[in-house]
Amino acid sequence: MRAVMATLSTAVICVLTVCCIHTGMVIGFSSVDETRSLLEQYNAHEGSHSSFPKIKGPKSKHDKIAIIGAGPAGIHMAYKLKAAGYTNVTIFEMKSFIGGKSVTRYHRRVPHEMGTVYAQPDYTEIYRLVKEFDAGRILPMPSPTVWINKEHPTPLSNLQSNLQILASLRPDITNVTVAAVYIQQAIGKYVGLHSQMFGSYEGELMPRPSSVVLSQLNMTFLEFLKFHDIEVLKGLIVSAMTAQGYGHIDEISALYGMMWVTPRFLTAVATPPSPEVKSVVKILSKGFQFLWSEIARQFNLNVKLSSPVRQVMRLKHSDGFYVKYWKCGRLHGAMFDFIITSPTMKFMSNVINFDPKAQELFSRTFNYYYTTTLADTDYGANRGLSPQDYFTFNINSKEESSVWVHRDSYSSLKYITDANYTSGMYPDGPDGLYTQSSVYYQFSKERPSRQTLTRKLKDHILNVEKATNLKIKDRMIWNYFPRYSVSDMAMGILWDIFDIQGEHGIWYIGSSVSFESVKSVVDYNNLLLRQFVCNN
Ligand SMILES: Cc1cc2nc3c(=O)[nH]c(=O)nc-3n(C[C@H](O)[C@H](O)[C@H](O)COP(=O)(O)OP(=O)(O)OC[C@H]3O[C@@H](n4cnc5c(N)ncnc54)[C@H](O)[C@@H]3O)c2cc1C
Known part of the structure; x- marks a missing residue:
């Protein structure tokens, strides 16, 4: 199965890459050309209009x-x-x-993010600030390994897991070229819908949509995807949104979804990496x-x-x-x-x-809780394909306080991936020790107890990562995403x-x-x- 998926995914990477480079290729409703041109229109008009009201503020520059x-x-x-x-x-x-909520802890001379960690192509103001204040380097973040099966934990690349979702929704699509075109069409359709509903605008919050559009969005994000027959984007959106604690797609408002998953962001995450752009998701060398x-x-x-x-x-x-x-x-x-x-x-x-x-x-x-725990362990027998893991079997099960994400900070900063990571051939810090120091993310709707968090983390490390010697260094239980x-x-x-x-x-x-x-x-x-x- 793993070998088949690997072959399939390699083929799809090639097809997607060809689709993206070979701009003349037309793929039905939304060719890559069409997606690009919609995106270009969106970018070109960004900031060109605003229907927000004018507001009052301080009366004088010397106001206290x-x-x-x-x-x-x-x-x-x-x-x-x-x-x-x-x-x-x-x-x-x-x-x-x-x-x-931007908290960076130094442990073994490595910055570990306990709160804010990632940036993506929409972070123009943040990138500008990092440069203006000389706040470290902006580094590529290795894309996650996705684990979809708890009983038989098998590491999949992001792309492989998306193909699995496609296979479950459209078992009739067995040809990789058709699969790639299908995903690309769904992205094009999303970009088109976004543009139709909101037009182009500056920043994240769009001007107040019309009452017709608001009524069309009185549904969850998943209902929206199903309604428009683009459910195949579920995998990309669970990674970009749910894993970040922004809500299960069958619960969160479609409007929040469309605020966060902009055409630019979706198109960027779906574009295969290149030697120039290893990853569109970035981290900061000195932390946020x-x-x-x-x-x-x-x-x-x-x-x-x-x-x-x-x-x-x-x-x-x-x-x-x-x-x-x-x-x-x-x-x-x-x-x-x-x-x-x-x-x-x-x-x-x-x-x-x-x-x-x-x-x-x-x-x-109302808000939920996202807990981050900084912990040391031995290198486990079950290491992923990259220093970041998304445990989608836990995300999908909605089990309170289960481990959703693991990020090995030093290997992320050093961009150690694939066999170099899986084999555990490198130490996990400048001290040369083969001890893994990572941040674990546990999500819950009710405020979790520390005992429950520790019990579930121990169980995860032992049974999923197959590692030992858990030593908790720090923990933060965050009131997360007031929504x-x-x-x-x-x-x-x-x-x-x-x-x-x-x-x-x-x-x-x-x-x-x-x-x-x-x-x-x-x-x-x-x-x-x-x-x-x-x-x-
Ligand atoms: C685990 C985690 C991961 C995250 N990952 C990312 C990510 O990858 N990318 C990203 O962009 N964002 C991420 N975020 C979200 C991001 O950190 C927050 O959205 C951002 O910090 C919100 O900024 P804020 O100033 O609105 O609120 P906060 O950061 O919550 O700041 C509010 C401040 O107000 C202070 N305060 C509260 N009450 C009082 C009072 N009565 N008097 C004085 N001070 C008070 C608090 O102490 C706090 O310092 C993450 C957050 C967490 C927790």
Whole structure:
């Protein structure tokens, strides 16, 4: 079976490569040419129109502005405001470090990402920041090994696993050329639908779609794929979305799906690697936390660490706010003219006296949990084809706290793949030791207990990876991706939130009003700043 899949996949890589290079080849509704031209139109028009409303913001460049949270959204916003000439911006951060969900732990002199880790072609603002602040190198991330069978764990490449999905949906397609064309057609169709529904736009959040389009998207992402007969894209989307903790495709709103899986991203992940572009997914040589810390340091941002904001009160006789924050064991207070808040809005409802409309919108958010554990083990007998594994049998089973993803950090940074990785011929750190140091991802809908997480991780390491000597070095249980239901999304809740930006002297930023990625939150900041009418 493995040999057949390998032959089939090699043939499909060749066909897909030929399809991509040989641009004259027409493949039905959407030839590669057609997909390309749709994508080019999408790219060419990006930014050419906007139907977002204009919003209010700080009244003067000398207004006292408080930003709550020194995560990616807060740091990026402070940097943008300072760059635009705002002179009085203070960031309050409850933790003792900058970065929010971008946390990089050093272990054996190797950076291990416990939060933000990947970037992809849509991350233009992030790539620009990495260069501007000289925050390390942007490196290719080896594509994952996919494990689809728990009883007989067999490593498959991403492509092989996609072919298996195609085989289960269309057993009649046995010819590899036809299989490749079929997948390519589905991609072309997705690009076309995206373009028809949303047109072209700048950043991640599209302008409010028409009510007809919203009603057509009142469904899960899987229902959308089935409705348009492009379910074959399921494998690509589970890797690009579900494995990242962004929701099971039979649960998450089709709108979130289309915000994240843009035509550019989908086309890029489906393009076979080349010697020039080993992988379209990237990682940072020094980690993401370094980027945010460097922006704060080099731009001399005023960040108050270990300073949780406890209460934000509106002043009765003027437009301002009184911010109460904790510092060094006692409560402090300061006046501000404008508030920008980034943590999950639902939690901030206990801190800020939001107006009733905002309060009602934010109360509808819910989140799940993604846990990352940094651990050492011996090299297991069952090593994948690359230093990153997606255990789709666990993802699909929806078993609480099962291991979804494994990433071996050092080998990822060094791009050790295929036989070089599987054979375990290289040490896993600059110290020369053959001890594997990895980050494991466990997903759950209910807040997991540490005992359950450890039990399931031990079981996984022993029975799937066939490794021993588990030593847990660190663990983080994250409140992950504050999100809205399918129907709330189809009612246009993200645009309703945008419409109240600035109305009561507050901007709402961060993942709970956009999407759970650093690209999403910086794109949202840029959108706010574009729509802000500054009267001074
Ligand atoms: C395991 C994991 C993997 C991820 N992988 C990726 C990835 O590969 N690519 C990607 O782009 N993104 C990834 N993300 C998502 C990305 O990290 C987040 O979307 C991003 O950090 C959101 O930024 P934010 O500023 O909105 O929120 P946060 O990063 O959550 O920052 C909010 C900040 O507010 C602070 N805060 C909260 N309450 C208060 C208070 N009362 N007073 C003061 N401060 C307060 C918090 O301490 C925190 O620092 C990942 C996240 C996790 C957890």
